[in-house]
Amino acid sequence: MAIKTMELLKGCGSQEEIMEVLSAVASDLGDVIDDVNTLQVIPLNGALTNEVFQINWPTKNDGEVRKVLIRLYGEGVEVFFDREEEIRTFECISKHGQGPRLLGRFTSGRVEEFIHARTLSAADLRDPEVSALIASKMREFHNLHMPGAKKAQIWHRVRKWLGQAKSLCSPKDAKKFGLDNLDEEINILEKKLSEGYQEIVFCHNDLQYGNIMMDEETRLITIIDYEYAGYNPIAYDLANHFCEMVADYHSDTPHVLDYKKYPGLEERQRFIRNYLSSEGNKPSNAKVNQLVKAAEKYTLANHLFWGLWGLISSYVNKIDFDYKEYGRQRFQQYWIRKPTLLDSPSIVSLDETVNGLLSSFT
Known part of the structure; x- marks a missing residue:
């Protein structure tokens, strides 16, 4: 209109x-x-x-x-x-x-x-043919030679955003989101997720469907919007893309995330196999499963990243979107999934702080 x-x-x-x-x-x-x-x-x-x-x-x-x-x-x-x-x-x-x-x-x-192509929809991400095109384009994007230090940026960013959240938030929100406990949580997460060799590439870091366009005639994919782009492990960018499959930003409730839509194991394996084979090499099952496992662990870092983004945005951004509710859902997933994905307990037990955090989502 x-x-x-x-x-x-x-x-x-x-x-x-x-x-x-x-x-x-x-x-x-x-x-x-x-x-x-x-x-x-x-x-x-x-x-x-x-x-x-x-x-x-x-x-x-x-x-x-x-x-x-x-x-x-x-x-x-x-x-x-x-x-x-x-x-x-x-x-x-x-x-x-x-x-x-x-x-x-x-x-x-x-x-x-103006790119003469259509922006993808939430449903497009689940189309096997379109998903394969996205996987191939992601690999191409990761191969870009960009300026900057080739080291993971996620940890510096999430710590910086935690500082911003602490300075902006009301005491009520700081307590509800458990901000006082997150410094050590981030330290533990970085240590656990950084173990072993990781391939660091130039990542998009926000590969939701709205940032992907496709020419209907040529089927060429274009990735747009690079505000959050930077060097990170491949597994982090994969994790971000998988997490975005639970969102529909064009629904009547664009801030609501439906984790029943999170891609199953076979769908994640297929995407990663397409990603690894896009340059003509057939990856082994072991290589695919290794990256699947790594990406699943990096969903935790992704939840903290966008959880803090939602919380901060609720204080600074005037766009009509329930940022705080979005942020709460991302933090909720962090606390729900962490016991399964990491072989270590939280630095805080499920005491009053964490119980209060979880109960605020129900």
Whole structure:
């Protein structure tokens, strides 16, 4: 559904600046925007960090329409990543021939190339053929040669976010989420999950269906949105993708996670086999099962990561999404799954703190 441009731009920084950038982009593409009222603005739902819009305008050729994408940065999301670093990542990935091109920047966001493909749905992730294409594309993404130290970033990030959560949260939320106990939990988790050799690659770290696009004719997959991208173990990116299969961000309750939809063992094995064989080598069953097991353990780190993200977002982001409830569900899964996935007890017993944390989810 289209809305008027001026209504879109209210509260989104300088309207004049955004129109100036759009006019420059149009000129670079051989077009002219004579009148702001010729712009068609279409909100694209499902984005949880930023607000995203499709912008259309008529070209000089009668009947043809130019399309670009505007990304308006979410309020307060700079606590999660360095925006300038994210822009550099975006440009570097684009130079590798991946994802959309950066067309222009303004204070509160940017203009990107519009990808002429459809965004996947939650159901698409369960389609064996589409899933195989995603697995192959993930491997291709992991093979990108990107700048930065090739070491796991997850632990630094989750500790940084824990500090942010502690500084933002009310005492009630800090207690409910058990924040005082998480420092040592993270230490134990890092020690357990870092044992043995791990292949560190450039990961997307947020491979939910809304960040995957597919050309219906060519079946080519494009991965978009790199705010959380960085070096991590392969198993972590796999774990993140599997965890995202329980979400449907386009439902009436987009924050609700249905863990009955978590992929079963055979589905996870199939995805990882497709991932490993995408370059023509047939992996052994032992190799597949080793990575399946590692990915399952890394779901714990993933739950803490996005649990903290949800909690912090509830304080800083104004997008209409129940971030706190989302965060509570991720923490709930951490505490439920940890006894099964790790061969060590929690550093806290199921005392009043943890019982209180779990009971808040029921």
